[in-house]
Amino acid sequence: MTKNISWTDDYAIGIDEIDQQHKFLFKLINDTLRSDLKEQLQISLLQLYKYTREHFTAEESLMKEICYPQYKQHRELHNQLITELNKKSKEALNDPTKRDKLDNFLVSWLIVHIIGEDIHIGEFFKR
Ligand SMILES: [Fe+2]
Numbered sequence: 001m002t003k004n005i006s007w008t009d010d011y012a013i014g015i016d017e018i019d020q021q022h023k024f025l026f027k028l029i030n031d032t033l034r035s036d037l038k039e040q041l042q043i044s045l046l047q048l049y050k051y052t053r054e055h056f057t058a059e060e061s062l063m064k065e066i067c068y069p070q071y072k073q074h075r076e077l078h079n080q081l082i083t084e085l086n087k088k089s090k091e092a093l094n095d096p097t098k099r100d101k102l103d104n105f106l107v108s109w110l111i112v113h114i115i116g117e118d119i120h121i122g123e124f125f126k127r
C-alpha cells in the first residue's frame with residue numbers, strides 16, 4: 001500500500017514562512033513513507049528529524065515575537081512530538097513490524113498538529 005499525504009490550501013495557516021515550512025514537512029514525510037529499505041528509511045528519518053527541529057525553532061521564535069499567549073504549551077507539544085518521533089523511529093528501525101505505527105504517527109502528527117494547533121498561531125497573528 002502506498003501511503004501519501006498531499007498538501008491542500010486548507011492546511012495553510014496564513015503565515016507564509018510557516019506554510020512553506022509545512023509544505024516541505026509534507027514532502028519529507030512522504031519521502032519517509034516511501035522509504036522501504038532500512039538504510040533509506042534511516043536517511044529519510046534523519047532529514048525529517050533535522051528539519052522538524054528547525055521548523056519548531058522557527059515557529060517558537062515567531063510565537064515569542066508576536067507574544068503568542070499559548071507559547072509555553074505549544075512549545076511543550078513540540079517537545080513531545082520530537083520525543084515521540086525519536087521513539088517511533090527507533091522502534092521501526094529495529095523492528096519492521098512496528099513500521100505501521102511510525103507511518104500512522106507521521107501522518108496523524110502533521111494533520112493533527114498543523115490543523116489543530118498551528119492554525120491558532122495564524123488566527124492570533126491575523127488579529
Ligand atoms: Fe507547531
Ligand SMILES: [Fe+2]
Nearest residue numbers: 022059114118
Ligand atoms: Fe508547525
